[in-house]
Amino acid sequence: xxxxxxxxxxxxxxxxxxxxxxxxxxxxxxxxxxxxxxxxxxxxxxxxxxxxxxxxxxxxxxxxxxxxxxxxxxxxxxxxxxxxxxxxxxxxxxxxxxxxxxxxxxxxxxxxxxxxxxxxxxxxxxxxxxxxxxxxxxxxxxxxxxxxxxxxxxxxxxxxxxxxxxxxxxxxxxxxxxxxxxxxxxxxxxxxxxxxxxxxxxxxxxxxxxxxxxxxxxxxxxxxxxxxxxxxxxxxxxxxxxxxxxxxxxxxxxxxxxxxxxxxxxxxxxxxxxxxxxxxxxxxxxxxxxxxxxxxxxxxxxxxxxxxxxxxxxxxxxxxxxxxxxxxxxxxxxxxxxxxxxxxxxxxxxxxxxxxxxxxxxxxxxxxxxxxxxxxxxxxxxxxxxxxxxxxxxxxxxxxxxxxxxxxxxxxxxxxxxxxxxxxxxxxxxxxxxxxxxxxxxxxxxxxxxxxxxxxxxxxx
Amino acid sequence: xxxxxxxxxxxxxxxxxxxxxxxxxxxxxxxxxxxxxxxxxxxxxxxxxxxxxxxxxxxxxxxxxxxxxxxxxxxxxxxxxxxxxxxxxxxxxxxxxxxxxxxxxxxxxxxxxxxxxxxxxxxxxxxxxxxxxxxxxxxxxxxxxxxxxxxxxxxxxxxxxxxxxxxxxxxxxxxxxxxxxxxxxxxxxxxxxxxxxxxxxxxxxxxxxxxxxxxxxxxxxxxxxxxxxxxxxxxxxxxxxxxxxxxxxxxxxxxxxxxxxxxxxxxxxxxxxxxxxxxx
Numbered sequence: 001x002x003x004x005x006x007x008x009x010x011x012x013x014x015x016x017x018x019x020x021x022x023x024x025x026x027x028x029x030x031x032x033x034x035x036x037x038x039x040x041x042x043x044x045x046x047x048x049x050x051x052x053x054x055x056x057x058x059x060x061x062x063x064x065x066x067x068x069x070x071x072x073x074x075x076x077x078x079x080x081x082x083x084x085x086x087x088x089x090x091x092x093x094x095x096x097x098x099x100x101x102x103x104x105x106x107x108x109x110x111x112x113x114x115x116x117x118x119x120x121x122x123x124x125x126x127x128x129x130x131x132x133x134x135x136x137x138x139x140x141x142x143x144x145x146x147x148x149x150x151x152x153x154x155x156x157x158x159x160x161x162x163x164x165x166x167x168x169x170x171x172x173x174x175x176x177x178x179x180x181x182x183x184x185x186x187x188x189x190x191x192x193x194x195x196x197x198x199x200x201x202x203x204x205x206x207x208x209x210x211x212x213x214x215x216x217x218x219x220x221x222x223x224x225x226x227x228x229x230x231x232x233x234x235x236x237x238x239x240x241x242x243x244x245x246x247x248x249x250x251x252x253x254x255x256x257x258x259x260x261x262x263x264x265x266x267x268x269x270x271x272x273x274x275x276x277x278x279x280x281x282x283x284x285x286x287x288x289x290x291x292x293x294x295x296x297x298x299x300x301x302x303x304x305x306x307x308x309x310x311x312x313x314x315x316x317x318x319x320x321x322x323x324x325x326x327x328x329x330x331x332x333x334x335x336x337x338x339x340x341x342x343x344x345x346x347x348x349x350x351x352x353x354x355x356x357x358x359x360x361x362x363x364x365x366x367x368x369x370x371x372x373x374x375x376x377x378x379x380x381x382x383x384x385x386x387x388x389x390x391x392x393x394x395x396x397x398x399x400x401x402x403x404x405x406x407x408x409x410x411x412x413x414x415x416x417x418x419x420x421x422x423x424x425x426x427x428x429x430x431x432x433x434x435x436x437x438x439x440x441x442x443x444x445x446x447x448x449x450x451x452x453x454x455x456x457x458x459x460x461x
Numbered sequence: 462x463x464x465x466x467x468x469x470x471x472x473x474x475x476x477x478x479x480x481x482x483x484x485x486x487x488x489x490x491x492x493x494x495x496x497x498x499x500x501x502x503x504x505x506x507x508x509x510x511x512x513x514x515x516x517x518x519x520x521x522x523x524x525x526x527x528x529x530x531x532x533x534x535x536x537x538x539x540x541x542x543x544x545x546x547x548x549x550x551x552x553x554x555x556x557x558x559x560x561x562x563x564x565x566x567x568x569x570x571x572x573x574x575x576x577x578x579x580x581x582x583x584x585x586x587x588x589x590x591x592x593x594x595x596x597x598x599x600x601x602x603x604x605x606x607x608x609x610x611x612x613x614x615x616x617x618x619x620x621x622x623x624x625x626x627x628x629x630x631x632x633x634x635x636x637x638x639x640x641x642x643x644x645x646x647x648x649x650x651x652x653x654x655x656x657x658x659x660x661x662x663x664x665x666x667x668x669x670x671x672x673x674x675x676x677x678x679x680x681x682x683x684x685x686x687x688x689x690x691x692x693x694x695x696x697x698x699x700x701x702x703x704x705x706x707x708x709x710x711x712x713x714x715x716x717x718x719x720x721x722x723x724x725x726x727x728x729x730x731x732x733x734x735x736x737x738x739x740x741x
Contacts, residue, residue, distance in 0.1 A: 080698035081527045081706075106682060109694040111674075118679050121587045122594045126682075231507050240700075299701040300505035312700055319701050323502040 070102040073361045075350075075369075076126040077105070078112035079379075082318050086379040087130065090182070093377070094368045101361045113422070120145045125353040127362045128369075133170040133347035134415045136178050141419035146178040147352030152363045153177050158370075162384045164409045170347045173417070179349035180366040181383035182375060185313035186345040186408035187245060190320065193327040195234065195308040199225050206401040208332045208411045209341045215277065218334035222287035225308035236287040238298040238307040239278065243432040244415055244425070245311055247344045249274040251413055252336035258416035264453050266428075267446040274336075275435075275442045283438045291436040313346065314380035314405055321397060330404050345412035348380065381405045423456045490719075497521070497709035504704040517705065524696070524709040532685045533692040536602060537671060540688065543606045545666040548613030549659055555612045556621020557647050561633060571622070578615045582675065590679060604680040605673070609666075617662050624658040625651060660728030664721075671718055689714045 077087040084107045091105040106126055108115065113135070119125040120143065131139070131146075139145045150172075160168050163181055171179050196203055201224050204213035222236030239245060243257075250257060255271030258264055265271065281288040294301065302310035303323060309331075320328050335341045350369045352362035368374050375382035382388045388409075394402045418424060431449050434440040440448075467475055491511075496504050497520055498513040524530075558564075559571050593604040612618055628651065636646045652659075677688040693714060696707035 078699070080701075080703060081695050082703070083698055084695075107684065107695065109678065109691060110697055110699050111678060111694070115678055118587060118590050122590050122599075124594060124599060296505060296704075297701055300704075303502035304505045304507060306507065315698065315700055319501070319703075324500055326502055 070098075071100060071358055071361050073101050073103045073128065073358055073365050074106055074126040075103050075128045075130075075365060076108050076112070076116075077130040078108040078110055079315070080110070081107075082322075083315060083379050086318075086377050089377040090369060090374040093373055094365060097368075097373075098364075101358075101364055103365055120353070123355055125355070127356040127358055128350055128352050128365045130182070131179055131349055131351040133179070133349055134417060134421050136170070136173050136349075136351070137417045137419045138421050139351070140173050140176075140178060145354050147354050147356060147359055147362055148176050148178060149180070149352065149363050149366060150175075150177040152360075153180075156367065158367075162386050164383075164385065164412070166412060166414075167347055167383055167409075170414065170417075171349055179351040180370040181347060181349045182369045183348045183378035183380040184345050184383050184409075184412075185315055185348060185380040186343055186405050186412065187240075187248065187311060187313045187333075188330040188343075188404060188408070189237075189333060190302065190310045190312060190316060191329050191331055192302065192305065192308050192310075193329055195225060195305065199227075199308075201225060201308075203329065204331050204334075206331060206404055208343065208404070208407055209335055209339075210332075211335055211339065213332065214335045215337065219281075219285065219287070222281070222309065223285065226287045233306070235289055235301065235307045237281060237309040238288060238294070238301055239281070239311045240298065241291040241294065241433050241436055243428050244344065246275065246278060246432070247413065247415065248333045248342055249278055249336070251342035252333065252338065252340050254336070254338050254340075256416075258418065258457065262416070262418060262457055264450065264457055266453070267450065272442065272446075275445075279435050279442055282436055290438055291433045313344075317396075317400075318379065328400070330401055332404060332408075341411055342413050343408045343411045344414065345408055346414060347383070349383075381408075385409075418457060420456050420459060424453060427452050427456060490715075493708045493715070494712055496704055497712045499705050501703070501705055504708075520705050520709040521713070524706040525713065527706070528692050528695055528710075529684060530689070530692055530710065530713070533687055533689045536677075536681075536686060537688045537690075540602055540605045540673075540677075541667050541670045543602075544609040544670045545663055547606065547610035548617050548666045549662055551610055552613030552617035552662065553621045553625075553652065553655060553658070554647065555618045556623075557625050557651055559618065559622040560625035561630075561646075561651075562643065574612075574615050574618055586679065593680060599680060600682045600686055602681070602686065605670070605676050613662075613666070614669075617665070620662065620665075621655075621658060624655060628654055657728055657731040660725055660731070664725060667721060668718065 075087070075091055077084060084105075088105050088107075091103045094101075094103045116125060116129065120139075125145070136146065158180075167181055167184065171177050171181065191203065193203070201221055204210065204217065204221070218237075225236035226234065228234050247257065250266075250271045253270045253274040255265070255268050255274055257266045257271065266275075282290045289298075289301065298307070298310060299312065299316065299319070301307045303326065317330075320326070333341055333343060350366050352359065352366055356362045370383065372384055372387055375384045375387045376392065378387070382393060387393060388406050394406070396402055415421070428449060431440065431445045435442055435445050492509075495511060495513055498516045498518065499510060499520075500513075500515070500517045503510060503513075555574075559567060559574075589604070593599055596603075598604050598607075632650050632654075633646055636650055641649065672690055673688070674690040674694065677691050681687055681691070689710075693707060693710055696703040696710065
């Protein structure tokens with residue numbers, strides 16, 4: 001039987017040893033020189049003469065820095081490992097070029113936004129982080145959490161001509177600059193060339209707005225590319241169930257979800273036609289799976305040769321390039337009967353935290369992320385025109401039409417910017433998925449959502 | 462009547478049902494293992510590739526070297542061991558007190574403890590974050606360990622109380638006649654009788670802390686202080702997931718938990734049975 005004395009002794013020894021090991025912050029992972037503080041306190045000057053740790057998450061990557069005192073800056077980005085590598089490289093470039101600051105890379109899992117809100121509430125947010133243009137308004141209006149860099153940008157005479165005008169405008173909210181660009185994520189339709197070839201269907205023109213590639217041509221192609229039954233059925237088209245990916249269809253058809261005055265207009269005749277056309281792809285035309293069939297992600301169906309077309313943004317090119325024996329290409333959204341086409345092109349700008357103890361360092365880092373040197377390593381499409389139109393970008397892979405992404409800049413738009421985006425998104429997302437599952441009609445969605453979304457947009461939600 | 466006493470068709474029927482159940486339970490584990498050995502993009506082929514072809518063994522080094530999993534293991538084990546010890550010690554003490562000691566407002570306090578189970582985690586998220594910030598504990602493992610040395614969880618206190626209520630009072634009375642204090646009764650009489658309870662609490666606690674995602678996500682920032690649950694989520698992107706790499710990492714991650722379960726299976730079953738029967 002376990003005696004009390006032995007129990008207590010054992011417990012004390014084990015607890016003490018483990019507590020000692022676990023209590024503090026991490027020790028230097030290798031025999032590399034001492035590192036500046038990382039983590040909870042985002043910004044601390046490094047000890048004089050101390051060398052910073054690696055700017056990457058890999059402990060073995062620790063490297064000595066130049067002698068002297070470096071001021072620590074943190075930069076956080078979210079996403080999966082392969083995506084993070086692109087941002088890691090940008091951090092490494094910053095550290096190689098800097099004599100005053102040292103950046104530490106913080107790779108966050110994809111559930112980052114709730115964490116960021118908590119860190120902001122606690123005043124311990126990272127100095128800089130990868131943001132999205134649709135979240136700028138919310139961060140500013142609900143707690144003034146973003147660093148205003150307007151004066152710094154004017155002082156440094158930033159070359160704004162190298163950014164598409166709409167992209168540049170999105171760095172601002174109510175006349176103040178709260179971010180600086182790194183990359184854009186145009187949405188495109190990825191195609192499986194083999195399936196098109198097998199069915200004898202020609203790929204559409206690789207240019208935006210071609211009248212031959214209209215909604216009717218798209219539907220006809222999707223029908224030809226849909227065949228088989230049951231678990232073996234191949235679908236002509238797989239969309240993204242997230243409602244924001246409806247924007248290109250709605251915009252192209254002359255509609256809006258929220259107008260420029262912030263008013264809900266998602267049920268206008270033009271928008272309604274687009275919602276209905278899209279819902280019919282799965283519910284009536286059966287050329288697309290219902291949302292419930294894509295719980296593991298639509299990419300899985302596309303990659304397993306079960307879809308000829310698949311909508312995603314350019315971050316998917318990272319994965320597409322890893323696929324073996326998979327012949328893929330990118331094509332534009334079809335042109336609406338209005339003769340127009342618009343694309344959803346999110347702006348992955350970087351922002352600083354309003355309460356950072358190192359606003360100058362944060363600005364230096366933001367400038368770096370928008371520089372030509374850093375945007376070369378952009379995960380998606382570089383936000384600088386000069387880099388996006390360079391040969392390096394246009395030939396990232398030899399058999400794909402990268403020019404299509406650059407040209408998306410001419411037809412780009414983004415989500416409505418509202419301080420209540422998160423709430424709006426959560427509410428509409430579930431309803432739209434329900435429509436795509438055939439559980440609700442488009443009309444019912446309008447009836448149910450209008451009062452809720454209106455309340456949210458009025459800030460009373 | 463048990464399975465050994467069954468004869469002929471009845472026995473075959475029971476065995477068939479049990480076999481089907483076992484297959485249903487093992488299939489997800491097998492799928493995880495098989496997917497971990499598939500090439501990128503081949504994870505969801507139909508009909509399913511039950512035996513990967515070719516075997517992509519390179520997924521394992523790729524997954525385990527893309528992130529510092531050695532730190533994730535170290536941190537997870539530290540959290541699991543320390544938080545579980547804290548839970549075992551303090552929740553059984555609290556359960557013992559609620560079950561065997563007489564003190565004012567005992568039932569009210571117990572109701573308050575149970576009431577904390579009704580609070581959604583998100584309600585207490587920011588207040589507890591601010592508390593740990595003021596203590597200087599952010600980016601350490603302390604917020605994930607120390608709270609469990611103050612009673613563990615409401616559920617573990619409840620479970621302990623129910624268990625100790627089932628132990629005959631005569632044991633306490635005999636010990637008190639011999640001059641034993643409350644501490645001595647707890648350590649010398651109750652704890653040695655609480656093997657099944659401790660085993661059940663251990664299983665629940667280990668699983669809870671091994672799989673905890675939100676706690677480490679909020680309190681830990683640097684890569685070297687992260688846990689396995691966070692590491693696994695790193696293979697999931699906003700628009701797609703690297704299932705093969707995630708499953709390779711998950712296979713390595715889940716192995717210790719499976720070993721623990723099989724090692725403690727007997728205690729676990731006894732613990733659940735006894736605590737379930739002891740609710741009086």
